[in-house]
Amino acid sequence: MKILSLDSSTESATCAVIDDNKLFGEITFNYKKQHSTVLMPMIDTLLKNLNMDIHSIDGFVVSKGPGSFTGLRIGAAVIKGLSQGTGKPFVGVSSLDALAYNLCYTSGIICPILDALRGNVYTALYNFTDNKLNMLGDHMLLSIEDLIKTLNNYNEPICFIGDAVPKFKDDLTSNIKQIRFSPANLNLARASSLGELGLKLLKSGIQDDLYSFAPFYLRKSQAEREYEKKLRSQVHE
Known part of the structure; x- marks a missing residue:
């Protein structure tokens, strides 16, 4: 097809x-x-x-x-x-599923973030297990502060991808311990x-x-x- x-x-x-x-x-x-x-x-x-x-x-x-x-x-x-x-x-x-799929076979939590303006992001959480992309919960509209609080409940590496990464990279790096970022060629x-x-x-x-x-x-x-x-x-x- x-x-x-x-x-x-x-x-x-x-x-x-x-x-x-x-x-x-x-x-x-x-x-x-x-x-x-x-x-x-x-x-x-x-x-x-x-x-x-x-x-x-x-x-x-x-x-x-x-x-x-x-x-x-x-x-x-x-x-x-x-x-x-x-x-x-x-x-x-x-669109969040597709961004997360850019990082298939990545270990830990995959977290796409799209800029929703006013300090907010569109986001969802995923992992990739058994050769399958799995969504952990629902699509969300969150402030970056609330997203950080949510992610700190996970004791796993977090990999970020999406157009909001450059805007919030410093905030994320300062507040999340196990953090990774998508390479630029995949970050769209x-x-x-x-x-x-x-x-x-x-x-x-x-x-x-x-x-x-x-x-x-x-x-x-x-x-x-x-x-x-x-x-x-x-x-x-």
């Missing part, structure tokens, strides 16, 4: 074509957020260089969040459009990792519905928060 995967959940934009045994090609841009202008040309360039067209793809995988609200919406719209146009299935995969979203996880789901018959699928954000957007604040102020007037 040949699939095209796309991740636009962070500042990086990345797409890949893989099958069960091979990564055919992958393109990643880790520069600014220009997803609305780069995603479709990037997919087109990748397919042309592989001498493929969109109808040679058997399924699609997209990051479903958490991450950038705008990036997730754009990525979902692109993949839903391709799925509808080709009649091929698609599935959403957690990779469509190939997302694709491998999604391929397993599609092959097992799991897919998302074209009309009901929506990214998950873990928090409300700034516009939603401001709207609710406005409603509350009107109630008290």
Whole structure:
């Protein structure tokens, strides 16, 4: 089964074509957020260089969040459009799952962190045992202080990965004893990792519905928060 995967959940934009045994090609841009202008040309360039067209793809995988609200919406719209146009299935995969999968076979706890602004991170905890990535709990939106408290309950090495690492590296290093950090070449979203996880789901018959699928954000957007604040102020007037 040949699939095209796309991740636009962070500042990086990345797409890949893989099958069960091979990564055919992958393109990643880790520069600014220009997803609305780069995603479709990037997919087109990748397919042309592989001498493929969109109808040679058997399924699609997209990051479903958490991450950038705008990036997730754009990525979902692109993949839903391709799925509808080709009649091929698609599935959403957690951006945190995909980041953790970059560090498969790492011992100890794998902790992806994405910048959620205001001193907060999107995160989840994982380990890799029996050739399988295991999630330890749920996706979380935490302050960096609360994340440190949570991690200090584990007596294992912690390996961090994700776009929030540079921002909080000093805080993490100062407060966690057994600490590691992903190398720079792995410390970003990779469509190939997302694709491998999604391929397993599609092959097992799991897919998302074209009309009901929506990214998950873990928090409300700034516009939603401001709207609710406005409603509350009107109630008290």
